[in-house]
Amino acid sequence: MSTVLSPPWQFNNPVQIYCANGAIDQLSSLIDGRPYILVTYAEPVFKQWAERIAQQAKPLMVIDSIRANPDLDDIKIQCQMLANLPQAPKLIVALGGGSVLDTAKALAASRGDFDCFHQNLLAAKDVSGPTWPIIALPTTAGTGSEVTCWGTIWHRSGGKKYSVKGPSLYPEWAVIDPELSINLPFELTRQTGLDALSHALESIWNINRNPVSKSFAIDASKAILNVLPKLLNDLGNHDLRRQMAEAALLAGLAFSNTQTAIAHALSYPLTLKYDVPHGIACSFTLPQILTASCGMHADIDQALRAIFGHLDIAEATLTAWLKTLGVSTQPESYGIEPVRWPGLVNEACYNARGQNWSGNANALEQLLIHHAQQESQSQGVA
Numbered sequence: 457m458s459t460v461l462s463p464p465w466q467f468n469n470p471v472q473i474y475c476a477n478g479a480i481d482q483l484s485s486l487i488d489g490r491p492y493i494l495v496t497y498a499e500p501v502f503k504q505w506a507e508r509i510a511q512q513a514k515p516l517m518v519i520d521s522i523r524a525n526p527d528l529d530d531i532k533i534q535c536q537m538l539a540n541l542p543q544a545p546k547l548i549v550a551l552g553g554g555s556v557l558d559t560a561k562a563l564a565a566s567r568g569d570f571d572c573f574h575q576n577l578l579a580a581k582d583v584s585g586p587t588w589p590i591i592a593l594p595t596t597a598g599t600g601s602e603v604t605c606w607g608t609i610w611h612r613s614g615g616k617k618y619s620v621k622g623p624s625l626y627p628e629w630a631v632i633d634p635e636l637s638i639n640l641p642f643e644l645t646r647q648t649g650l651d652a653l654s655h656a657l658e659s660i661w662n663i664n665r666n667p668v669s670k671s672f673a674i675d676a677s678k679a680i681l682n683v684l685p686k687l688l689n690d691l692g693n694h695d696l697r698r699q700m701a702e703a704a705l706l707a708g709l710a711f712s713n714t715q716t717a718i719a720h721a722l723s724y725p726l727t728l729k730y731d732v733p734h735g736i737a738c739s740f741t742l743p744q745i746l747t748a749s750c751g752m753h754a755d756i757d758q759a760l761r762a763i764f765g766h767l768d769i770a771e772a773t774l775t776a777w778l779k780t781l782g783v784s785t786q787p788e789s790y791g792i793e794p795v796r797w798p799g800l801v802n803e804a805c806y807n808a809r810g811q812n813w814s815g816n817a818n819a820l821e822q823l824l825i826h827h828a829q830q831e832s833q834s835q836g837v838a
């Protein structure tokens with residue numbers, strides 16, 4: 457166990473947060489007369505919400521061509537739409553899940569200039585020039601993107617994933633209206649709730665953790681472990697929706713200062729190559745990661761104990777919890793060939809997000825590979 461050195465730390469998050477049922481109808485003072493574009497999805501419920509926002513202040517344009525996991529090729533077309541506007545916007549209002557919020561960040565960074573944005577993205581540099589401010593209204597609970605300064609941009613045809621990032625991309629406002637998620641279907645509620653749990657835990661076993669991020673993460677994890685199973689049995693429960701929205705927000709605040717770690721590192725190829733939804737891809741390995749994160753840093757053990765109680769049964773507790781939610785911890789159930797699994801785990805341990813992890817990589821590789829083999833044998837999978 458390493459010595460506690462009490463290194464200096466800081467916590468910083470400039471996003472102003474407003475949370476209320478019906479907050480979607482209270483945007484005019486936040487928009488404050490600025491010409492803006494609205495970024496959202498094309499589905500009917502989003503059209504209705506877009507109209508409610510337009511009644512308060514008419515947007516210059518609505519961009520609703522957002523697909524789940526925003527793609528670089530789409531961002532190019534959306535930039536062209538922005539470049540053709542007769543008047544430049546001074547604000548983006550983003551209404552949707554992580555895909556909409558991350559698209560808004562890409563568009564805010566580009567300000568309609570795709571080539572410049574693209575060069576910066578390829579160079580993996582922080583966005584340095586001016587950006588348009590964002591008012592973020594998350595409709596899932598969730599990615600936490602409403603309080604982070606980065607977004608994930610996928611490029612399916614190139615088989616790659618990029619990060620658009622920089623302090624100027626923190627939204628100006630995160631407007632949390634739990635009513636917006638009341639009709640989120642079972643599967644999306646489950647996936648997005650698991651993503652939030654992964655953010656909270658990943659910020660605990662993270663080299664960038666600090667006392668504030670840990671405190672947010674502990675509260676978020678406890679709330680999600682308690683609320684998500686109840687919510688999945690009672691999707692229309694307003695109080696549970698509010699609790700879940702607040703827990704996802706806390707998880708977002710926690711990892712806004714630490715970034716994610718190994719579970720997310722491992723998830724990206726699973727989403728890109730095997731189409732595993734983000735929330736599942738970054739959560740089904742959490743039980744083994746939990747074990748491999750224990751016993752090295754007293755403060756991490758203490759935080760995990762605050763969530764799971766005894767650490768020697770924490771892996772089993774989390775595995776059982778995932779099973780009650782119908783989430784398999786077996787990579788083969790997601791189409792990942794056993795022969796490829798060890799390589800994917802090894803790559804994740806040594807990539808940039810994996811390097812944020814404060815755990816034992818050798819132990820994790822063994823645990824994940826052993827667990828996959830065991831499950832495979834017990835289910836009679838060849």
Ligand SMILES: NC(=O)c1ccc[n+]([C@@H]2O[C@H](COP(=O)([O-])OP(=O)(O)OC[C@H]3O[C@@H](n4cnc5c(N)ncnc54)[C@H](O)[C@@H]3O)[C@@H](O)[C@H]2O)c1
Pocket residue numbers: 497499501523524525526552553554555556558595596598599600601604606607608636637638639640641644647648651734735
């Ligand atoms: N920037 C960050 O900090 C961060 C963190 C985690 C994940 N992400 C990214 O976020 C994306 C995933 O976002 P997501 O999980 O929120 O889902 P999403 O935005 O991809 O949306 C998935 C689907 O949910 C539907 N949907 C969303 N809200 C709904 C509602 N209230 N009612 C009915 N349907 C609704 C949408 O129409 C869409 O088809 C991924 O691309 C991931 O990489 C970003």
Ligand SMILES: [Fe+2]
Pocket residue numbers: 599651654655720734738
């Ligand atoms: Fe995530």
